[in-house]
Amino acid sequence: MTDMPIREQLEQDTAGTAGEALIDVLFDFISQRGQSNYDESVTQIQHALQCAQLAQTRGFGDEAVTSALLHDIGHLLVDEHDAHQNFLDQDMNHEDVGANLLDKWFPEKITDPIRLHVAAKRYLCSTDPAYYEQLSEASKRSFKLQGGSLTPQEQEDFERNPHLPLAVELRRLDDLGKRPNQMVPAINDFKATVSACLRPEFA
Numbered sequence: 001m002t003d004m005p006i007r008e009q010l011e012q013d014t015a016g017t018a019g020e021a022l023i024d025v026l027f028d029f030i031s032q033r034g035q036s037n038y039d040e041s042v043t044q045i046q047h048a049l050q051c052a053q054l055a056q057t058r059g060f061g062d063e064a065v066t067s068a069l070l071h072d073i074g075h076l077l078v079d080e081h082d083a084h085q086n087f088l089d090q091d092m093n094h095e096d097v098g099a100n101l102l103d104k105w106f107p108e109k110i111t112d113p114i115r116l117h118v119a120a121k122r123y124l125c126s127t128d129p130a131y132y133e134q135l136s137e138a139s140k141r142s143f144k145l146q147g148g149s150l151t152p153q154e155q156e157d158f159e160r161n162p163h164l165p166l167a168v169e170l171r172r173l174d175d176l177g178k179r180p181n182q183m184v185p186a187i188n189d190f191k192a193t194v195s196a197c198l199r200p201e202f203a
């Protein structure tokens with residue numbers, strides 16, 4: 001056992017790796033750290049796999065599937081989960097933590113929607129009252145913590161971002177990927193998809 005911070009340990013484990021060897025380290029990390037609960041109904045890895053599966057069944061390409069699978073890796077890096085009393089009472093900016101880690105290996109079209117998936121919820125809540133109403137109780141709580149409704153200026157800024165459409169799609173998948181007892185593929189079934197999305201220097 002080591003008390004090395006989680007992110008440093010992962011950076012050490014991935015140092016010098018590329019291609020499927022790199023994906024193996026990332027998937028092992030998600031498999032081990034993701035056993036904690038995401039919310040009242042699913043574990044973190046179940047949530048990731050449900051989101052990736054939904055992206056696939058809805059006909060999204062490899063990039064969106066990869067974003068969906070990895071979008072909450074920031075929660076694992078900062079050790080945020082349901083067993084911690086403060087999981088939903090504090091905002092540790094998991095979307096930035098995750099995207100910042102992944103930026104090294106994956107292009108912006110994958111990491112920007114991850115970076116924006118919390119803002120996308122705020123955007124949808126601000127522009128579509130029906131969207132807010134259908135959120136889970138946990139998600140309504142975290143919306144408040146994440147800053148609540150966007151100002152008109154913030155909405156405008158968001159609309160200028162070229163990755164808005166995928167970020168919004170990712171957000172919708174995120175909300176759906178919380179079904180208890182849903183059958184999901186094994187994480188390794190996504191290995192080829194995620195590998196195909198690596199930056200050329202890590203492929």
Ligand SMILES: [Fe+2]
Pocket residue numbers: 047071072174
């Ligand atoms: Fe999520």
